[in-house]
Amino acid sequence: MPNNFKPSDFSRKVELGSPQSHRTGAGLNVSSFVPTYSLHFKQQKRTLSQQYTLVGTRLDGSITIIVRHDARNVNQQQARIDGTVYNLANVSPDDxxxxxxYDYLTLVKITKGA
Known part of the structure; x- marks a missing residue:
């Protein structure tokens, strides 16, 4: 099944990286996102049927983005889009x-205290 994506579809940028722990002035260990590299992406639309299938699962409320294939993608743990940090729940590399x-990345928004 060929992907008929246009270059203009990939108009937004995602930063990929990992969390890094550091100590605050108050002596607390805090984890923050540290980007490794960035890629242009296209957000994948889901059908209503696909959305209903995810309700009540760990992927409920997740988003899927499409990026050009990069071997480093499978080693990343988090992503940041427009200042919002997500955990990478799944990376489906194109082999x-x-x-x-193209690689498909499933992202779940990180909620503080969860």
């Missing part, structure tokens, strides 16, 4: 032999 490949 085809196509010249242009």
């Amino acid at each position: 085809s032999n196509d010249a242009i490949r």
Whole structure:
């Protein structure tokens, strides 16, 4: 199934990286997102049927984005879009032999205290 994406579809940027723990002035250990690299992405739309299937699961409220294939994607733990940090719940890398490949990343918004 060929992907017929246009370059203009990938108009937004996502930063990918990992959390890093550091000590505050008050002596508390706090974890914050540290970006490693950024990619342009396209947000994947879900059908109503797909949304209903996710209700009540750990992926309820998640989003899926599409990025150009990058081998580093499978090693990342978090992503940041427009200042909002997400955990990478799933990375589906494109292992085809196509010249242009795309990875699908499922992101779950991080909520403080959860």
